[in-house]
Amino acid sequence: MAGMKDLARLVRELEDQMVVCMRCGMCQAVCPLYAETGREADVARGKLALLEGLSKEMFRDPKGVSERLNRCLLCGSCAANCPSGVKVLDIFLKARAILAGYMGLSPVKKLILRGILANPAFFDKVTEWAARFQDLFTEPANEVLGTSCARFTTPLLGDRHIKPLALKPFHAELPALETPPGTSGIKVGFFVGCLIDKIFPSVARATLKVLRSHEVGVYLPDNQACCGIPAASSGDMTAFKKLVRHNLDRFPVDRFDVLVTSCATCTSTIRKVWPVLFSDDGSPMGERVRRLSEKTMDIHEFLIRRLGLHPVEAVPSSDAVAVTYHDPCHLKKSLGVFEEPRRLLKSCSGIRLVEMAQSDWCCGLGGSFSLEHYDLSSRVGRRKRDMVAATGAHILTTGCPACMIQFHDRLSQAGDAVQVRHAIEIYAESLGP
Ligand code: SF4
């Protein structure tokens, strides 16, 4: 449990940040939860009002405050549209750390976050075993999407349709790699991320193919860990800091020019969340975190902004496959990356990009939010599925494996025959064999 002095300091910092909110309510219009529930307590303004009395409320009803605070996708739609620039996500993450520090974590969360996730080699083993035996508990659900559902009624899966774990995770296929910079003169560190490693290894393969094709050198260290977002969003600073330290050791900042990921959530976490949660702990780690986070880029952003690609728009043929693109919150709202994936997609022959209405409306996954509030997560996801269906597209692309998980579930449950792919996979295929 964090010391009372630390908690009091964090509460004071929060109070300083929260006075910026002028209670205008403009966050209501963009909050995907508020759109479903219409509850003021679910929108940023309502949560900030709750937190204003945090120091008193926390001692009176810590469980109630925690429950209300955790009803949030951390999508950042409110922050991106706030006229006063309230740092809503920084406030929510710090508040969760304060509450978890005061109340402690549940035994289940402690086991998952500190016992499994924060021990990367053990996490790899657990998921490798789960992949081997997953067919005993699941059966195919949707052939086009490649999803499975529970064979028996289990509380773990419920009625979810899941994309199964890869039988061979990416780290088993290619544990490590170091190649020199080619004609680009640039070498990138490649941060794979848990979801790409364990569920979507084809995205990692596609990323490497694109980097190789553009003559970019790669530094891929073995034994990479999770970026830490599940721990940070649960307020578990112990597991979060352990994961950050581990990754800092795996990626010595002077070995490469840019740290690249194909996961919008990992990029946003390393670039935005790491510095926020390390900034005020006064440890020597702060400087290392700052240097690595400043070097971190999303793959699409890297190709266009840093490598300087000028993809030429292809003229779609009459038989071009209709493809639509979903903007991950962690890419568009957090990092301002939305043109780059579209420019790459438009350069691919054989497809035509069809925009959906509200392409940046949150998919509703919210990481661990969907585990605790599956009904609410599904309601947000169904709205998004309808937007995809209205385009008539045969392929849904996006830039975040977390969104891909949600789309697999929602499209599969709706019986849709729509493939879900990462934009970099489509671009990689356009580069030939
Ligand atoms: S968080 Fe921003 S948008 Fe929401 S009420 Fe406060 S000032 Fe307005």
Ligand code: SF4
């Ligand atoms: S982060 Fe998203 S879900 Fe949470 S309050 Fe803001 S808009 Fe609503």
